[in-house]
Amino acid sequence: MTAHVALTARAFGASHFVLADVRDEKVEATVAKVQKNWGGKLRFEMGKPWKRVVKDWKANGGVVVHLTAYGENIHSSDVLERIKATNRDVLVIVGSQKVPSEFFSETVSDFNVAVGNQPHSECSSLAVFLDRFFRGRELTMDFEGAKMHIVPQKHGKKVVKA
Amino acid sequence: MTAHVALTARAFGASHFVLADVRDEKVEATVAKVQKNWGGKLRFEMGKPWKRVVKDWKANGGVVVHLTAYGENIHSSDVLERIKATNRDVLVIVGSQKVPSEFFSETVSDFNVAVGNQPHSECSSLAVFLDRFFRGRELTMDFEGAKMHIVPQKHGKKVVKA
Numbered sequence: 001m002t003a004h005v006a007l008t009a010r011a012f013g014a015s016h017f018v019l020a021d022v023r024d025e026k027v028e029a030t031v032a033k034v035q036k037n038w039g040g041k042l043r044f045e046m047g048k049p050w051k052r053v054v055k056d057w058k059a060n061g062g063v064v065v066h067l068t069a070y071g072e073n074i075h076s077s078d079v080l081e082r083i084k085a086t087n088r089d090v091l092v093i094v095g096s097q098k099v100p101s102e103f104f105s106e107t108v109s110d111f112n113v114a115v116g117n118q119p120h121s122e123c124s125s126l127a128v129f130l131d132r133f134f135r136g137r138e139l140t141m142d143f144e145g146a147k148m149h150i151v152p153q154k155h156g157k158k159v160v161k162a
Numbered sequence: 163m164t165a166h167v168a169l170t171a172r173a174f175g176a177s178h179f180v181l182a183d184v185r186d187e188k189v190e191a192t193v194a195k196v197q198k199n200w201g202g203k204l205r206f207e208m209g210k211p212w213k214r215v216v217k218d219w220k221a222n223g224g225v226v227v228h229l230t231a232y233g234e235n236i237h238s239s240d241v242l243e244r245i246k247a248t249n250r251d252v253l254v255i256v257g258s259q260k261v262p263s264e265f266f267s268e269t270v271s272d273f274n275v276a277v278g279n280q281p282h283s284e285c286s287s288l289a290v291f292l293d294r295f296f297r298g299r300e301l302t303m304d305f306e307g308a309k310m311h312i313v314p315q316k317h318g319k320k321v322v323k324a
Contacts, residue, residue: 001163001166004163004282004283004285004286005283007281007282007283008282008283008285008286010280010282011278011280011281011282011286012278012282012286034281038280038281040280069312070312070314070315070318070319070320070321071314071315071316072314072315072316073301073302073314074301075298075299075301075302076301076302077314104315104317104318104319105317105318106317109317111316112315112316112317114312114314115289115301116173116174116300116301116302117311117312117314118172118173118200118202118305118312119169119173119196119200120166120169120170120172120173120174120289121166121167121169121170121285121289123166123170123283123285123286123289124166124170124173124174124285124286124288124289125289126286127277127282127283127285127286127287127289127290128289128290128293131290131293131294132293136237137237138278139235139236139237139238139277139278140235140237140238140278143280149279150231150232150276150279150280152232152233152234152235152239152276152279153232153233153234153266153274154233154234154273154274155266155267155268155271155274156232156266156267157232157266158232159232
């Protein structure tokens with residue numbers, strides 16, 4: 001699951017991914033392998049305590065967005081516009097079912113955003129949040145340093161060397 | 163992972179979910195528990211061979227959409243409009259990294275759609291496809307039969323009985 005979240009972050013335009021609190025060399029290797037083949041410069045970090053990640057982010061002037069089913073609905077509220085209006089770098093935090101209750105408080109999250117107020121998946125939340133945040137432009141980005149590219153096809157698969 | 167895909171299907175407006183080829187009682191139980199608490203009528207099926215699922219779908223006049231990084235880009239092509247223009251029920255198929263090569267052929271998939279031409283996650287692909295297909299309206303749907311509802315909050319959690 002964590003690898004899927006990291007690959008979603010990369011594919012949907014994030015520049016940096018932090019796996020907080022724990023280390024997982026398998027996830028790191030998966031991301032490295034994908035970037036070796038398909039390019040991109042997602043910076044991957046792991047093991048840093050989440051409180052430190054948030055504190056440093058805020059100290060550098062960034063805002064923190066927590067994706068949770070309990071937050072303001074991304075479709076029926078103006079929360080996305082308010083996030084963009086801050087004009088600041090955004091740290092998106094997602095967790096599994098059990099996240100610390102502090103995630104919901106103002107001391108941690110400037111915004112709590114619900115990609116629908118129903119339970120589903122941190123992967124889905126992150127993907128839709130970023131798709132809407134970047135207005136879909138992330139889906140046609142060039143990834144620098146790719147060894148190969150997919151050439152979109154109606155049927156079949158086509159990959160060419162970069 | 164499969165549970166996340168099933169919950170994504172439910173939360174993003176699908177009416178029916180088929181776990182093809184295999185059975186997984188844990189996934190079935192997870193979906194049942196979510197629907198018991200949060201409502202919804204996602205029909206859950208499992209164990210049916212994928213070829214049978216596709217054949218029956220087509221026999222009933224539906225179209226088949228395969229989500230794959232190799233397909234037509236959902237953002238830079240008109241594939242979504244072409245799917246909608248068929249005005250037929252849509253079966254979305256997603257798989258893990260190893261899907262049968264037949265998935266890419268015209269005999270199975272009427273449309274191969276890429277939610278970006280980069281590797282990521284079947285969860286993310288399904289979520290963004292459905293979000294775009296339903297134009298976000300699915301994120302404010304009412305789920306019939308819910309025991310409780312989330313009341314969206316800027317901070318904290320609020321749940322009320324239905």
